[in-house]
Amino acid sequence: xxxxxxKVCSGYQAVIEASIQAGCQAYFAAPSPFHAFLxxxxxxxxxxxxxWFIQAESPADAMAMALGxxxxxxxxxxxxxxxxxxxxxxxLAYFVAQKCPAVLAILNDGGPAMAxxxxxxxxxxxxLEPRILGGFALTSLVPTTPQHVYELTxxxxxxxxxxxxxxxxxxxxxVFHAAATLHLHRPGRRxxxxxxxxxxxxxxxxxxxxxxxxxxxxETYHQIQLTCxxxxxxxxxxxxxxxxxxIGSLGAWLSHQLPPQDSLLIPETLYPFPIQQLEQLxxxxxxxxxxxxxxxxxxxxxQWLQARYPHWQLQSRVVSFENxxxxxxxx
Amino acid sequence: MTQPVLSQTSLPYCPGCTHSHLxxxxxxxxxxxHWQHKIIGVCSSxxxxxxxxxxxxxxxxxxPGKAPAVATGIKRAQPDKLVFTYQGDTDAxxxxxxxxxxxxxxxxxxxxxxxxxxxxxxSGGQMSPTSITGQITASTLLGRSSxxxxxxxxxxxxxxxxxxxxxxxxxxLHEPDxxxxxxxxxxEAFHYQENGQGLSFIEVLxxxxxxxxxxxxxxxDRLSQKLLKQYPVQVFRRTPxxx
Numbered sequence: 001x002x003x004x005x006x007k008v009c010s011g012y013q014a015v016i017e018a019s020i021q022a023g024c025q026a027y028f029a030a031p032s033p034f035h036a037f038l039x040x041x042x043x044x045x046x047x048x049x050x051x052w053f054i055q056a057e058s059p060a061d062a063m064a065m066a067l068g069x070x071x072x073x074x075x076x077x078x079x080x081x082x083x084x085x086x087x088x089x090x091x092l093a094y095f096v097a098q099k100c101p102a103v104l105a106i107l108n109d110g111g112p113a114m115a116x117x118x119x120x121x122x123x124x125x126x127x128l129e130p131r132i133l134g135g136f137a138l139t140s141l142v143p144t145t146p147q148h149v150y151e152l153t154x155x156x157x158x159x160x161x162x163x164x165x166x167x168x169x170x171x172x173x174x175v176f177h178a179a180a181t182l183h184l185h186r187p188g189r190r191x192x193x194x195x196x197x198x199x200x201x202x203x204x205x206x207x208x209x210x211x212x213x214x215x216x217x218x219e220t221y222h223q224i225q226l227t228c229x230x231x232x233x234x235x236x237x238x239x240x241x242x243x244x245x246x247i248g249s250l251g252a253w254l255s256h257q258l259p260p261q262d263s264l265l266i267p268e269t270l271y272p273f274p275i276q277q278l279e280q281l282x283x284x285x286x287x288x289x290x291x292x293x294x295x296x297x298x299x300x301x302x303q304w305l306q307a308r309y310p311h312w313q314l315q316s317r318v319v320s321f322e323n324x325x326x327x328x329x330x331x
Numbered sequence: 332m333t334q335p336v337l338s339q340t341s342l343p344y345c346p347g348c349t350h351s352h353l354x355x356x357x358x359x360x361x362x363x364x365h366w367q368h369k370i371i372g373v374c375s376s377x378x379x380x381x382x383x384x385x386x387x388x389x390x391x392x393x394x395p396g397k398a399p400a401v402a403t404g405i406k407r408a409q410p411d412k413l414v415f416t417y418q419g420d421t422d423a424x425x426x427x428x429x430x431x432x433x434x435x436x437x438x439x440x441x442x443x444x445x446x447x448x449x450x451x452x453x454s455g456g457q458m459s460p461t462s463i464t465g466q467i468t469a470s471t472l473l474g475r476s477s478x479x480x481x482x483x484x485x486x487x488x489x490x491x492x493x494x495x496x497x498x499x500x501x502x503x504l505h506e507p508d509x510x511x512x513x514x515x516x517x518x519e520a521f522h523y524q525e526n527g528q529g530l531s532f533i534e535v536l537x538x539x540x541x542x543x544x545x546x547x548x549x550x551x552d553r554l555s556q557k558l559l560k561q562y563p564v565q566v567f568r569r570t571p572x573x574x
């Protein structure tokens with residue numbers, strides 16, 4: 001008998017559903033723009049499932065509360081937007097130092113964090129490959145559809161418990177808000193019981209890590225980084241002189257990959273589609289310059305555009321990737 | 332046989348420091364009440380940052396100022412445990428006034444011990460929010476100016492005004508009568524927590540001879556003759572204890 005069920009969910013709802021399925025009981029967050037959809041959903045669902053939610057006074061305090069619950073052997077979820085994530089850094093380091101697992105769901109909505117209209121390259125690099133405590137990189141998972149959000153949230157909890165470290169789940173606004181019918185299956189592996197971290201494992205201050213375990217962790221992590229880094233370099237067969245459109249992390253990532261003769265439009269949103277901006281950009285290019293839409297898994301967008309603007313040389317690149325890491329060759 | 336609450340590690344505090352005294356009192360009361368197996372401590376930044384080494388109790392290290400928030404997370408996860416934070420005045424009132432006030436606003440059933448020695452001793456004797464006007468510190472060499480840096484914060488009075496605080500008292504440890512009062516306050520703070528009646532806050536007025544630039548005896552005299560007028564030792568809030 002299948003242990004799965006289906007439900008219409010937005011991306012943010014998928015985070016909460018997957019967290020509950022993964023055995024997470026504790027959720028902490030402070031209200032902040034747009035990410036609060038997730039907070040509202042979590043406040044409701046965690047109270048329904050006998051978990052606990054605390055609305056913290058600040059993102060750093062949300063992390064600190066999560067540290068307390070994680071230290072007693074519970075799986076915890078913390079959420080915020082990208083601005084909150086910067087404020088969480090201090091406590092994040094304590095998570096790593098004390099080897100406590102956690103999942104951080106971060107809405108990457110760009111603008112409010114850095115007073116910029118869209119995520120900047122350096123900002124994205126910081127999110128995707130944060131290094132703390134002397135260069136220890138955290139794992140970042142970037143889902144591309146609501147179903148992917150569900151899958152990667154489960155995976156984030158699994159990895160965080162396996163590696164005893166916080167795992168970032170970076171949510172793009174379109175994925176965060178998009179709704180779809182989700183296949184909510186239960187995770188194959190449950191967390192170890194009793195938990196092997198925090199006070200439950202008698203971890204005390206000043207514990208010395210096993211060098212062999214650290215070496216194994218570093219090797220595994222390095223392999224994942226390499227795989228992802230090599231998989232997403234623009235291929236040589238890509239046309240040059242094109243106009244490319246991509247949003248959010250995808251746009252920021254692409255900006256470091258493009259040949260110099262290409263143009264890149266990173267709009268704030270695809271809904272509504274930035275027709276005026278694109279038309280202005282097209283005037284600076286030859287009439288037959290291809291327009292290439294880079295997007296997550298929404299093929300209808302390209303179809304809709306082609307139907308409306310049949311004279312465009314429209315192409316589409318659908319990107320679906322896990323464990324997005326900053327490519328090694330990016331400057 | 333249960334091992335003693337205070338470990339065999341020698342305490343690193345300076346001669347005359349109130350931390351040693353308070354550590355012993357806490358350990359003594361925990362043993363007397365047989366709370367060893369149900370208590371979790373949270374230490375933070377400052378002189379007492381390594382406190383976990385000196386106690387045979389589970390301790391969690393909190394980021395500066397965030398001990399009340401960490402204790403909140405522990406208490407929600409383990410409601411049957413007694414959770415306390417041990418903070419200095421700079422940590423509780425300087426770095427983490429927000430975390431402290433919001434834990435009080437929520438009425439978390441945790442106990443907060445704030446050792447107020449009027450100076451940031453752990454970092455080398457700088458001014459803390461509770462330093463008195465005119466006090467010479469490493470960062471106020473001509474004495475704390477109330478015009479430039481404000482007046483000292485009376486934190487217990489502040490916390491006591493918040494509705495969900497069950498118990499707020501300032502204690503001192505410089506004379507036997509005060510010590511007796513302090514022991515009762517420590518016990519009472521944990522009893523409020525056992526009953527789930529809300530936050531209990533204990534401010535311990537302490538001395539710091541090296542950064543007060545005095546001998547321990549002179550520091551003792553300054554506390555009894557001058558500081559008790561500024562920081563009166565009394566109960567500022569006590570809700571009826573459910574027995």
